Amino acid sequence: MKILRTVKELKSFRNKQTCELGFVPTMGALHQGHISLIKQSVEENPCTLVSIFVNPAQFSENEDFSTYPRKIEADLKICELANVDAVFLPKIEEIYSKAEPSLLAPSIKGYILEGYNRPGHFDGVLQVVLKLFNLVKPKYAYFGKKDAQQLFLIQNMVETFFLDIKIVPCEIIRDERGLALSSRNIYLSEVEKEKALSISKSLKIASREVMQGNLNADAIKEKMQAIMSEIQVEYIAITDRDFEKTEKIVIKNTIILVAAKVGQTRLIDNIWI
Ligand code: AMP
DSSP, rough: OEEEEEEEHHHHHHHHSSSOOEEEEOOOOHHHHHHHHHHHHHHOOOOOEEEOOGGGGGGGGGTTTTTTOOHHHHHHHHHHHHOOEEEEEEHHHHHHHHHHHOOOOOOOTTTTTHHHHHHTHHHHHHHHHHHHHHHOOOOOOEEEEEGGHHHHHHHHHHHTOOOOOEEEEOOBOOOSSOOOOGGGGGGGGGHHHHHHHHHHHHHHHHHHHHTOOOOHHHHHHHHHHHHHSSSSSEEEEEEEEOOOOOBOOTTTOOOOEEEEEETTTTEEEEEEE
């Protein structure tokens, strides 16, 4: 497995590859969620490149950029065991220059929900993903449905800028009790973990309600809120797959999304109906 630390090294690696490439962008501290994306790419492509880059542009000032978990040695081992061909591990200066044009997420869909609660977050995400796409030139890029709005905005960017890349949405991986895996879960104490389970529980109950014929978004949100009474819910949203708010749930075209703070840790989760 090649470890590429500079843009020059990446370009040189890429120029030597004649086969189609699968790409998995990550911020590291890899867990089974990331690993499922990586495994899918390794299975589906002759060559897979994983990037590990904690992107400062997607964190706002009061967020956890400096303390975000970094576990490079373990991450490299995971990639090697998964038969990844190359890992791109750039320093910030490799990716960003002092003055550069910046990409803005689309005005409404980039500034609701996650974009509302984390102003500028998606501008930073799109900025780095576009740079990485241009460098890596993948045929397929793998993204988790866990970050559903991010997935939507990246798909939208690919279409808007006519990028010749196929975005592959990947299922959410959870622990045995239902908590969606996240690099930030290591911030949670045992008690907080227990409380955090109410997020996936509320989504499960929402899906059960829908299966029983309750398609009223407000009624479902109320039930979900009641289940998450011990945590600080930022939003419960029910939208269609294009992130338009929905009042009546339509099967196969709905996403139910939650963001909540458990102690100091902000968590997101969702379910695709
Ligand atoms: P991150 O390192 O948090 O930027 O995540 C890198 C990629 O892994 C993104 O496409 C995420 O959506 C995806 N991902 C993170 N957690 C999970 C999970 N629990 N299940 C599936 N994909 C995930």
